[in-house]
Amino acid sequence: MDKVYDHVQVLRGASFEVPDGAVTCLVGPNGAGKTTALKALGGLVRPDGGEVQVDGAAPGTSSFPLGHLGLVLGPDHWVESRTGFHSLKGLAMTSGVPESRVRQCLEEAGIAAVRDRKVRTYSLGMRQRLSLAAAMLGQARNLVLDEPFNGLDPEGVRWLRALLRSQAEEGRAVLVSSHLLAEVEDIADRVVVLTEGRVLAQAWTDDVRRSSGVLVRSGERARVLVLARARQWQVEEHEDQDTVLIDAEIEEVQKAFSQEGLSFTEMRQASRTLEDWFFHVLEEGGQES
Numbered sequence: 001m002d003k004v005y006d007h008v009q010v011l012r013g014a015s016f017e018v019p020d021g022a023v024t025c026l027v028g029p030n031g032a033g034k035t036t037a038l039k040a041l042g043g044l045v046r047p048d049g050g051e052v053q054v055d056g057a058a059p060g061t062s063s064f065p066l067g068h069l070g071l072v073l074g075p076d077h078w079v080e081s082r083t084g085f086h087s088l089k090g091l092a093m094t095s096g097v098p099e100s101r102v103r104q105c106l107e108e109a110g111i112a113a114v115r116d117r118k119v120r121t122y123s124l125g126m127r128q129r130l131s132l133a134a135a136m137l138g139q140a141r142n143l144v145l146d147e148p149f150n151g152l153d154p155e156g157v158r159w160l161r162a163l164l165r166s167q168a169e170e171g172r173a174v175l176v177s178s179h180l181l182a183e184v185e186d187i188a189d190r191v192v193v194l195t196e197g198r199v200l201a202q203a204w205t206d207d208v209r210r211s212s213g214v215l216v217r218s219g220e221r222a223r224v225l226v227l228a229r230a231r232q233w234q235v236e237e238h239e240d241q242d243t244v245l246i247d248a249e250i251e252e253v254q255k256a257f258s259q260e261g262l263s264f265t266e267m268r269q270a271s272r273t274l275e276d277w278f279f280h281v282l283e284e285g286g287q288e289s
């Protein structure tokens with residue numbers, strides 16, 4: 001999908017799938033276009049090119065079935081002078097959801113005790129919980145959440161992780177955006193990396209973690225890189241200056257180090273973390289899947 005705002009291309013052929021029964025995380029730096037992509041999924045932004053389909057229907061059109069998508073756009077989309085209860089009740093009435101479900105969602109989101117307070121008095125975390133309660137109201141088949149961890153306390157983060165997992169286990173397609181991979185690392189089944197409006201990579205997290213390499217810590221970094229280049233090994237450099245992850249068999253690496261007389265303080269088989277993969281993808285700017 002493409003989107004242009006004021007002559008600036010914000011989405012450039014961004015294409016990704018969000019499978020049922022899984023938590024997909026859309027990650028990327030600030031300004032990458034994540035919110036814009038989510039708004040397009042929610043039918044709030046019309047793409048200038050390409051198309052968006054949710055269960056075969058285009059969001060934002062009259063043929064899009066009510067209750068197909070639960071959308072959380074953030075904690076600042078509420079009318080300040082309304083109570084939490086009335087905010088949700090208003091939404092529930094427009095979508096034929098009974099009041100009992102409103103009470104249940106407020107309870108589940110942990111804000112039943114403040115339901116009669118005006119939103120203006122809510123903390124950031126309470127507003128976020130109200131948004132999450134709203135997304136759950138209609139028990140939609142698809143959930144789209146923009147930065148849902150923002151403002152949540154540690155207990156809230158744990159609750160949200162469990163909630164996302166249970167929603168996926170019930171068969172829903174769950175899409176969560178974040179600019180922090182560490183935040184979603186524990187819950188992502190699938191990750192889509194978006195930068196400058198382009199999808200750089202998308203992968204199942206199990207596949208990423210299965211892909212491994214040889215972790216080498218050596219004070220002779222420059223020589224290690226020269227060796228790797230000569231042997232045509234792929235290398236991921238870590239923030240820690242002395243550490244690299246080499247995509248080769250460990251016996252091969254050991255042999256080459258010994259032949260070249262290279263020293264190391266650590267050499268072991270290691271699996272790639274999601275964060276390693278994320279930064280590698282950003283550095284390479286290429287397509288991995």
Ligand SMILES: Nc1ncnc2c1ncn2[C@@H]1O[C@H](COP(=O)(O)OP(=O)(O)OP(=O)(O)O)[C@@H](O)[C@H]1O
Pocket residue numbers: 005006010028029030031032033034035036037178179
């Ligand atoms: N309504 C708008 N009018 C003009 N430009 C916009 C509009 N909405 C977003 N943009 C621009 O589009 C780009 C992408 O914004 P978007 O909010 O989609 O990014 P994001 O990845 O969600 O960022 P963040 O992680 O900071 O929330 C930014 O450069 C932003 O300034």
